[in-house]
Amino acid sequence: MILIKTDSQIAYMRKANIIVRDTLNLLCEHTKPGVSTYDLNKLAHEYIVSQNAVPSFLNYNGFPASICVSVDAEVVHGIPSKKKILQEGQIVSYDCGAIFNGWHGDAARTFAVGIISPECQQLIDVTEQCFFKGVNSIKAGETRLGDLGSVIQNYAESFGYGVVRELVGHGIGREMHEDPDVPNFGRAGHGMRLSSGMTIAVEPMITMGTEAVDWSSDGWTVKTRDRKPAAHYENTIAILDNGIEILSL
Numbered sequence: 501m502i503l504i505k506t507d508s509q510i511a512y513m514r515k516a517n518i519i520v521r522d523t524l525n526l527l528c529e530h531t532k533p534g535v536s537t538y539d540l541n542k543l544a545h546e547y548i549v550s551q552n553a554v555p556s557f558l559n560y561n562g563f564p565a566s567i568c569v570s571v572d573a574e575v576v577h578g579i580p581s582k583k584k585i586l587q588e589g590q591i592v593s594y595d596c597g598a599i600f601n602g603w604h605g606d607a608a609r610t611f612a613v614g615i616i617s618p619e620c621q622q623l624i625d626v627t628e629q630c631f632f633k634g635v636n637s638i639k640a641g642e643t644r645l646g647d648l649g650s651v652i653q654n655y656a657e658s659f660g661y662g663v664v665r666e667l668v669g670h671g672i673g674r675e676m677h678e679d680p681d682v683p684n685f686g687r688a689g690h691g692m693r694l695s696s697g698m699t700i701a702v703e704p705m706i707t708m709g710t711e712a713v714d715w716s717s718d719g720w721t722v723k724t725r726d727r728k729p730a731a732h733y734e735n736t737i738a739i740l741d742n743g744i745e746i747l748s749l
């Protein structure tokens with residue numbers, strides 16, 4: 501069931517998403533070689549709590565941390581650890597969620613650790629561009645989920661990249677994951693129409709090689725099957741009569 505939000509509900513979601521955005525900015529500032537992903541998680545947790553919000557990932561289906569930290573071939577859902585120290589040349593994806601007054605925010609970014617290869621930088625840039633190409637194509641009441649997915653997929657594939665199939669974007673509101681699923685692939689002209697008052701998380705997960713992924717033995721971490729790098733870029737958006745509002749920017 502798709503839940504349409506009122507303006508005042510979207511205002512609460514805006515606050516939750518601004519907290520998420522600011523947490524990601526803080527993580528960006530602290531992303532450097534030698535930092536443990538445990539310390540980054542602690543930083544994020546303390547910031548979210550200081551804003552009177554709740555880190556929504558903590559204990560979600562048993563997830564043991566407040567943010568996901570995924571390095572290089574890890575696509576999503578990496579678990580922070582004292583043993584995981586960021587190294588020069590890696591790329592790191594942070595996925596962050598917060599609940600404010602019962603409403604959710606959700607966003608993700610991939611950053612460079614020190615100096616990275618031009619190939620990795622392009623992957624990060626194209627993943628972000630996939631989001632904007634997709635979202636900027638949305639017209640309330642006209643665009644279908646397949647239209648959005650195909651814009652993202654076609655752009656990523658024009659660089660020879662893979663688009664992860666097993667994980668998708670989602671509706672968001674009082675729950676972190678609501679209907680509908682929002683795939684980063686699809687066929688133009690197919691799927692449900694996006695309409696005014698819908699709030700969704702659009703989150704391209706783009707790989708340098710194969711789109712195939714594996715789940716690690718920790719039960720959480722998703723890695724590319726060929727162990728080539730992956731990037732993730734996500735924002736929560738509201739679809740409005742007069743356009744799109746990106747709530748987590």
Ligand code: MG
Nearest residue numbers: 595606607608
């Ligand atoms: Mg997320």
Ligand code: MG
Nearest residue numbers: 606701703734
């Ligand atoms: Mg999400």
